[in-house]
Amino acid sequence: MNELLQKWEEILQKVKEEHEITDISFDTWLRPLEIYNIKDNTLYILLKNEQVAINYINKKYYLPIKVAIAETIGVEYEIEFITPAQTKNMKPVVDASPLNKELINSAANHSNLNPNYTFDTFVVGSNNRFAHSASLAVAESPGEAYNPLYIYGGPGLGKTHLMHSIGHFILDQNPYAKVLYVTSEEFTNEVIECIRNTNNATKMSQLRDKYRTVDVLMIDDIQFIIGKEMTQEEFFHTFNALQTQGKQIIITSDKPPKDMQPLEERIRSRFEWGLMADIGVPDYETRMAILRKKIENDNFEINDEVLNYIAQNIKSNIRELEGALNKLLAYHNLSNEDITMDVAINELQNIITPDKPKEITSQLIIEVVADHYNLTIDQMISKNRSKDIAKPRQIAMYLCKTMTDSPLDAIGSLLGGRDHSTIIHGVSTITKDYEANPELKETIETIKKKINPN
Numbered sequence: 412m413n414e415l416l417q418k419w420e421e422i423l424q425k426v427k428e429e430h431e432i433t434d435i436s437f438d439t440w441l442r443p444l445e446i447y448n449i450k451d452n453t454l455y456i457l458l459k460n461e462q463v464a465i466n467y468i469n470k471k472y473y474l475p476i477k478v479a480i481a482e483t484i485g486v487e488y489e490i491e492f493i494t495p496a497q498t499k500n501m502k503p504v505v506d507a508s509p510l511n512k513e514l515i516n517s518a519a520n521h522s523n524l525n526p527n528y529t530f531d532t533f534v535v536g537s538n539n540r541f542a543h544s545a546s547l548a549v550a551e552s553p554g555e556a557y558n559p560l561y562i563y564g565g566p567g568l569g570k571t572h573l574m575h576s577i578g579h580f581i582l583d584q585n586p587y588a589k590v591l592y593v594t595s596e597e598f599t600n601e602v603i604e605c606i607r608n609t610n611n612a613t614k615m616s617q618l619r620d621k622y623r624t625v626d627v628l629m630i631d632d633i634q635f636i637i638g639k640e641m642t643q644e645e646f647f648h649t650f651n652a653l654q655t656q657g658k659q660i661i662i663t664s665d666k667p668p669k670d671m672q673p674l675e676e677r678i679r680s681r682f683e684w685g686l687m688a689d690i691g692v693p694d695y696e697t698r699m700a701i702l703r704k705k706i707e708n709d710n711f712e713i714n715d716e717v718l719n720y721i722a723q724n725i726k727s728n729i730r731e732l733e734g735a736l737n738k739l740l741a742y743h744n745l746s747n748e749d750i751t752m753d754v755a756i757n758e759l760q761n762i763i764t765p766d767k768p769k770e771i772t773s774q775l776i777i778e779v780v781a782d783h784y785n786l787t788i789d790q791m792i793s794k795n796r797s798k799d800i801a802k803p804r805q806i807a808m809y810l811c812k813t814m815t816d817s818p819l820d821a822i823g824s825l826l827g828g829r830d831h832s833t834i835i836h837g838v839s840t841i842t843k844d845y846e847a848n849p850e851l852k853e854t855i856e857t858i859k860k861k862i863n864p865n
């Protein structure tokens with residue numbers, strides 16, 4: 412790990428302490444400094460804030476920074492301060508020196524990217540071909556081709572993998588690009604932390620600095636910001652700031668923007684500005700190809716009969732497909748036994764239950780519909796008749812009627828004690844809309860797949 416990058420914050424703090432710099436001066440002059448490049452023993456330090464006078468920084472902080480670096484890591488660099496405008500003419504130099512190699516690796520580390528999630532390890536099939544092409548286009552021309560890129564699909568289908576692949580690709584082309592990956596949960600926690608903090612103005616400005624100065628921002632599982640007002644607000648302004656500067660934004664979600672109903676319209680509409688790409692459930696050939704690629708990467712040998720057994724039985728979630736393979740791999744490593752069909756059936760009995768398909772009940776349907784629309788069960792069964800809740804409730808009525816044998820009274824009782832005429836009305840409304848409204852039809856088909864992936 413590159414010592415200089417690792418210790419950059421420590422170096423800046425050292426300058427602050429030794430020269431008794433106040434918080435405000437530190438935030439104004441030192442905080443915006445970051446390492447841009449190292450070439451022929453010259454360290455190029457970028458001033459992220461162009462307003463900041465470069466001459467002033469040079470005069471006041473050149474020597475303190477130089478000394479602090481030498482004292483902290485024992486290397487004396489020449490220092491040159493540069494502005495973002497100067498980086499346009501300065502192609503980042505990627506030479507083979509160990510320092511630069513480490514710089515590249517640490518760029519990926521700083522971005523929170525999983526090293527295994529690259530385009531090379533991603534298997535392309537009919538379920539993800541479009542999302543893959545869109546991701547590659549964005550990786551080749553960040554901020555230009557499609558902005559934002561919005562990737563959506565069910566759990567464990569490769570959204571995060573594709574997102575990280577874009578990040579790695581961009582960093583391979585330009586190791587100095589600022590790529591940042593976060594889950595929407597992490598983003599939310601940071602916003603909450605700022606609000607809670609007594610010194611919240613400074614904290615908030617640090618948060619904005621972190622998110623609004625990147626070249627590529629990737630936010631995973633954006634659906635979790637629904638209902639979190641301050642987070643939505645902060646995200647909205649971050650989104651606008653980045654997009655105005657032509658920076659790339661990539662978002663994943665478990666559903667298309669139109670189904671993120673309780674999310675503010677101004678945010679949803681922005682998601683639709685760029686390109687939306689969905690990832691579906693992989694077909695048998697893709698599942699087999701993923702399994703083969705994984706055993707090849709792990710240098711593991713396993714016969715096709717066993718692979719076929721896994722691929723035939725785990726259909727809707729690639730994470731589970733990999734989980735099954737990992738279990739057999741662990742068994743082999745511990746016991747040194749070959750993986751025969753008997754071993755596979757025995758070891759995977761808790762994961763694969765081919766004789767017992769998941770029972771589709773009205774309860775399950777209500778839960779899946781609620782989850783799809785980010786509603787609670789209490790909202791589903793409540794008396795609330797606002798459109799955002801009444802529509803999902805009617806969809807649940809329709810699906811309970813068409814996917815189960817439950818009597819209308821039983822469906823009504825599960826949905827908050829509604830009588831059977833209300834259920835009939837709900838079912839017939841959705842039946843009509845299903846034929847007339849292709850968007851609703853698509854949503855219902857998506858929900859059906861979530862209820863019964865097989």
Ligand SMILES: Nc1ncnc2c1ncn2[C@@H]1O[C@H](COP(=O)(O)OP(=O)(O)OP(=O)(O)O)[C@@H](O)[C@H]1O
Binds near residue numbers: 665
């Ligand atoms: N096409 C693919 N080729 C190879 N591996 C894949 C592919 N799709 C998914 N995987 C693997 O499946 C696992 C789950 O993928 P990932 O975490 O990207 O799913 P996700 O869609 O982001 O899920 P969630 O919505 O639950 O966060 C990962 O280990 C990933 O590498």
